Amino acid sequence: MLRSRFTRGVLLLVVCMSMNMGGAFAAGANSSTFFAQGQKAYNAGQRKEALRLFRKAEAQGMKKASLYYNIGVCSYSLKQYPEAKAAFQEVIVLSKDMAPLAHYNLGLIGMREGNRQEMIAGFETAIATSSDPKIRDMAAAALDENNVRQRAGATPYAGYFEISVGYDDNIELYSDLLGSKGDGDWFTEVFAAGTMPINGGTFRRGTQLFGSMYYQKFADYDEYDLGTVAVGVQYLFDYNGWKIKPGVDYSYTIQDTKSYDQTPSFSIKGRHGFYWDTQIRLSYKISYIDILDSTYDATQGTRNKFRTEIIKKWQKTSVSLRYTLELNSRDSDDLSPTRNTVAVKVRHRFTDQFSGVASVAFRNSSYDNTVAYDRDEDRWKTTLRGIYKIDPIWTVVADYTYSDNEDNQAYARYNYTRSVSALRLERSF
Numbered sequence: 001m002l003r004s005r006f007t008r009g010v011l012l013l014v015v016c017m018s019m020n021m022g023g024a025f026a027a028g029a030n031s032s033t034f035f036a037q038g039q040k041a042y043n044a045g046q047r048k049e050a051l052r053l054f055r056k057a058e059a060q061g062m063k064k065a066s067l068y069y070n071i072g073v074c075s076y077s078l079k080q081y082p083e084a085k086a087a088f089q090e091v092i093v094l095s096k097d098m099a100p101l102a103h104y105n106l107g108l109i110g111m112r113e114g115n116r117q118e119m120i121a122g123f124e125t126a127i128a129t130s131s132d133p134k135i136r137d138m139a140a141a142a143l144d145e146n147n148v149r150q151r152a153g154a155t156p157y158a159g160y161f162e163i164s165v166g167y168d169d170n171i172e173l174y175s176d177l178l179g180s181k182g183d184g185d186w187f188t189e190v191f192a193a194g195t196m197p198i199n200g201g202t203f204r205r206g207t208q209l210f211g212s213m214y215y216q217k218f219a220d221y222d223e224y225d226l227g228t229v230a231v232g233v234q235y236l237f238d239y240n241g242w243k244i245k246p247g248v249d250y251s252y253t254i255q256d257t258k259s260y261d262q263t264p265s266f267s268i269k270g271r272h273g274f275y276w277d278t279q280i281r282l283s284y285k286i287s288y289i290d291i292l293d294s295t296y297d298a299t300q301g302t303r304n305k306f307r308t309e310i311i312k313k314w315q316k317t318s319v320s321l322r323y324t325l326e327l328n329s330r331d332s333d334d335l336s337p338t339r340n341t342v343a344v345k346v347r348h349r350f351t352d353q354f355s356g357v358a359s360v361a362f363r364n365s366s367y368d369n370t371v372a373y374d375r376d377e378d379r380w381k382t383t384l385r386g387i388y389k390i391d392p393i394w395t396v397v398a399d400y401t402y403s404d405n406e407d408n409q410a411y412a413r414y415n416y417t418r419s420v421s422a423l424r425l426e427r428s429f
Contacts (some may be wrong), residue, residue: 003193003377004367005326007419009176009354015263022045022427028078030054030057030060031057031060031061031062031259032057032059032062034054034057034060034062035053035054035062035067035070036051036052036055037053037054037065037210038051038052038053038054041053041071042070042074042117042384047074047077048074048078048378049149050070050074051074051075051078052337053128054067054070054071054074054251055071056154056212062096065090065091065094065095065098067089068087068088068090068094069087069088069091069098071084071087072082072084072087072088072091072102072105073105075087076105076109076310077162077293081109081112081113082332083108084109085333086106086238088102088103088105088106088379089106089238091281092117092202092205092417093205097221098402100125100129100130100131100135101110101126101127101130102392103123103125103126103129103137103202104105104122104123104130104135104138104139105123106118106122106123107119107120107121107125107126107142108122108142109122110122110189111142111146111275115429116146118177119317120143120144120427123139123142123143123190124139124143125202126139126392132383136380139282142379144391145332146420147246154396155322158194158195158196158428159193159194159195159428159429160191160193160426160427160428160429161192161193161245161422161427162189162190162191162193162424162425162426163188163189163191163194163421163425164186164189164190164191164398164422164423164424165187165189165422166184166186166187166188166189166420166421166422166423167184167187167422168184168187168218168418168419168420169182169184169418169420170182170184170351170416170418170419170420171183171221171223171224172186172224172379173182173282173405173416173418175341175413182322183221185218185220186218186219186221187216187217188216189214189215189216189422190213190214191212191214191425192212192213192217192357193210193212193213194203194210194302194316194370195208195209195210196401198211201235201236201255205238206235206237207233207234207235208234208235209231209232209233210229210231210232210233210247210249211230211231211232212227212229212230213228213229213230214226214227214228214229215228217229217411220386222256223255223256225255225256225257226253226254226255226256226260227253227254228251228252228253229251229252230250230251230252231249231250232247233247233248234247234248234251235247239312241272242270242271242272243270243271243272244269245268245269245270246267246268246269247267247268247269248264248266248267249264249266249267250262250265251263251265254359255293256426257387258293258418259292259293260291260292260296261290261291261292261296262290262327263289263290264287264288264290264387265285265287265289265385266285266286267283267284268283268284269281269282270282270283277312277313277314278310278312278313279310279311280308280309280310281307281308281309282307282309282310283306283308284304284305284306285304286303286304286305287302287303287305288301288302289301289303289330290404297331298328298330298331298332298334298335299331299332299335301328301329301330301331302328302329303326303328303329304326304327304328305323305324305325306309306325306326307322307324308322308400309321309322310322310324316348316349316350316397317349318346318347319344319345319346319347320343320344320345321342321344322341322342322343322344322345323342323343324339324340324341324343325336325340325343325396326339326340333367333368335367336368337365337367337368337377338365339363339364339366339370339386340363340364341361341362341363341364342361342362343359343360343361343362344359344360344361345357345358345359346358346359352389352390353388353389354386354387354389355386355387356384356385356386356387357384357385357386357399358382358383358384358385359382359383360380360381360382360383361380361382362379362380363378363379364377364378364379365378365379365425367378374409375404375408375410375411376408377405377407377414378406378407379403379404379405380403380404380407381401381402381403382402382403383399383400383401384399384400384401384403384410385397385398385399385400393427394426394427395423395425395426395428396423396425396426397421397424397425397426398421398422398423398424398425399421399424400419400420400421401418401419401420401421402417402418402419403417403418403420404417405417405418
């Protein structure tokens with residue numbers, strides 16, 4: 001098949017290159033010896049032994065691109081894909097000349113793992129950065145085989161757009177005296193987002209600009225129309241096997257065509273793959289919410305959000321368990337909840353085109369009020385989603401979300417149930 005032919009061609013090219021340059025990259029007598037022995041073991045078909053010897057060369061102080069390339073090659077052949085990815089990413093840092101080959105191999109790994117986003121990013125970056133027509137042709141052919149339309153231009157970028165129509169059966173969740181109003185309304189939503197590496201960055205490393213836009217329009221309840229724009233910059237790097245992404249952003253929100261708030265934020269995210277099928281994600285974000293509409297001045301203040309998530313993948317199924325802690329310090333203590341949220345999500349791919357998602361989340365919100373009764377609120381939220389890929393860039397999504405919010409007796413007016421159904425058309429580019 002085409003895929004296996006590409007894999008053999010690139011990996012053999014890498015090994016031959018490493019053999020020709022082995023002496024130049026030696027860090028010492030022992031590391032050079034282990035490196036040469038690793039080459040011989042690989043050529044003899046002894047992949048595990050070759051990897052062991054290349055790791056010994058690394059332990060002896062060799063930190064060169066050719067070594068990490070061979071580590072990546074051996075790990076890939078042994079189907080140790082996280083280790084292979086880490087090695088090829090080191091090559092990108094250490095050698096500008098070898099980086100396009102490393103990006104190509106990262107595309108191969110994404111293809112093997114069924115990670116379409118990583119596959120596309122690897123192959124397209126190889127096309128954009130390589131001066132070797134052979135590498136560009138192989139990457140282009142791989143994209144063509146996987147029905148991916150190639151983007152023009154030398155700068156990699158990514159974007160996303162969606163338009164939705166839906167129905168919300170409870171627009172006004174609470175009122176001052178009678179509790180949930182219970183009126184429903186139709187709505188339309190538009191969302192767009194984009195990311196572009198700058199200053200020599202890629203989707204895996206370096207600096208990126210990003211931005212997004214969201215607008216929700218109700219058919220009858222204009223006072224709840226909502227729009228948000230956000231822009232920011234982030235920096236991606238690796239540390240001890242972690243993918244780290246600190247960033248800053250600014251968002252501006254309008255409600256019913258009036259300025260509502262502006263929010264500068266700092267965030268840092270990290271993820272680490274412990275095994276080929278298990279990943280942990282951590283994040284922290286602090287935001288200052290500057291209220292522009294004087295009606296809501298009491299909600300001005302800071303919000304700290306901590307999140308941890310563990311994702312386990314099987315062949316066609318992934319399960320995630322997420323915990324979120326949110327700490328608020330607003331101008332009014334009555335509007336400064338401490339929130340704890342636990343969520344479970346299951347995703348299953350039934351066919352190459354169709355997959356389903358089910359999630360359940362429980363959130364407890366505790367308000368330390370200054371009045372006689374502290375407020376304690378529990379919310380259950382369940383979502384069912386069906387996802388159908390029309391082609392590589394167009395997707396149709398149908399989802400249904402049901403929420404049940406229960407407050408303590410003194411604040412029963414905040415009790416509500418809510419159902420939201422939506423149909424979305426999504427496009428990636």
